[in-house]
Amino acid sequence: MNKTVNQKAWFLVLPVLLLVAFNALIPLMTVVNYSVQETFGDNNFFWAGVLWFEEVLRSERFHSSLGRQLFFTFSILLIEIPLGVAIALAMPRKGVWVSVCLVLMAMPLLIPWNVVGAMWNIFALPEIGLLGNTLNALGIDYNFTRQPVAAWVTLIAMDVWHWTSLVVLLAYAGLVSIPDAYYQAAKIDGASSWAIFRFIQLPKMKRVLTIAILLRFMDSFNIYTEPFVLTGGGPGNSTTLLSIDLVKIALGQFDLGPAAAMSLIYFLIILLLSWIFYTLMMRNEDQ
């Protein structure tokens, strides 16, 4: 059979091409453009080569916000993934409570991010917030606007509250897709509930958990709104994550060159780490 050559098909992909171009490619290229130039305003640009990249990579400030970012991301992954799986395992599989649980679980995901930040900010205020006031009344000295540790605990608690639901929903979807026959077969074999988890539920959830880890990793590495509203990066710089730092440089100081170089490095780090995560988890699958 002869292949039909029809160039009109290009028109069908054109909308997508345009969308991707305006959405991603053109902004990205603008950033690349800024990252290799120096400007003193008046729309005068001078070639700077890799100067900004060297500067960013050597800067103490970048290292410490990257460190805080990594600490934040791995902390919330270590809490949210096991917690999400545990909650999914505890949820009912049948009956009227299923929808009740699912709706309750989906609630935090429906709240706009800046609202989450504002909610937790008020909730944790030491004088008037329910959480802050209660903790202080119990004799715990807690003030997230002044103590770095308290700020971190609040920040992580907020993210866990906001995003564990996503892991729960994904893990739950993986769990309910396991046919009843697997549990029966395990029962016939006399398998313990740990063995059922280890050899049936966990392997069957592996794909959705891979997706959950990837999504949570990328989202938490990009996080801006919630910590910005909650702590604004403070006290001091103690909760200044990469994105908050980036916005400070780009919009606070208007250092376009270093900010552009930093966003590219930021972007490449996320891309690289996601790729490493994905390959590691998929290689496990193949073994």
Add this chain to the structure above:
Amino acid sequence: MALELKQVSKSVAGETHIFPTDMVLEAGEFNILLGTTLSGKTSLMQLMAGLDRPTSGQVWFNGQDVTEMPVQKRNVSMVYQQFINYPNMTVFENIASPLRVAKLPDKETRSRVGEIAEILRISSMLERRPSELSGGQQQRVAMARALVKDSSLILFDEPLANLDFKLREELRDELPRLFAERDCVVVYATTEPSEALLFGGKCAAMFEGAVAQFGPTAELYRKPLNLTSAQVFSEPPLNVAKVVKSGDIFRLSDTASWPVDASYQTMADGEYTIGVRPHHVYPMQKEKQLVPIDGKVQVAELSGSESMIHFTAFEDDSWVSLSHGVHAFDGGEVTTFYVDVANCFYFGADGRLISAGM
């Protein structure tokens, strides 16, 4: 060895899944549960296995009441319609898993797994994972796991339903061979009458949670006790119609009637139900004495060597004719079909078989 059900029933939330059932299943031959989906085959098997407790009645095994004994202690194996294996264990570890639970020495485990893998022709794949195998191979691994532990009761719940035609034939041939030398009770659920006939043994025709008839498979086919049993054991479905006997004549409709044979003379006058298997309804006249009926063709399915013609006859009854050769008809066409009345079943008003023809 024998598994005995004594007035076993099961109801869930006021709904009866299994009506009180008595059955004795013996070792040495296949015990087949035949019935459509939702006829209660799986529910009954779960009661036999001990995965489910009966609402009333008792389950006895080898003269011992095991009704309250949990499945782990009963030495049962089960193979499901889905291919159930532990996804992240190798084929070897999958087959060995029941032996590991039983804490068998490593050496014996190794030899038993090797032996069973040899029989099921999966020895070359012991180091692979189930996801790397084809459907047929995965199901063989599941069977090997069920067979490796010398169970006294093995349950097959439509194990071949998800396999393609060719593999199904292959495993069908292998199965009886596997049990030839084993002393265990084998129960096999299927929706296909042809599969039941192939395995022989004993068969229970199940309909809506009740066993319509239990006995030797061939007898079920030739002499169904009642209309339900005959309908369960017919694929394509049994053709059914009302017939009136008055004196020397059976009258099916205004145009279709035939003389009452000498052997039916004892039947009282009145209304009966006849059941005709589809291969006893022909789209053309044969040498034998056949009764012509008019039918409006709905659809004709031709498969090369056979023609299956669905038609409506006697008001709105759906009938099927299955015959050799290619007989093409258009939908809506009205034509004459020929019924071999000498080979039909006669059922009384209560559905019990009165005569199974000649």
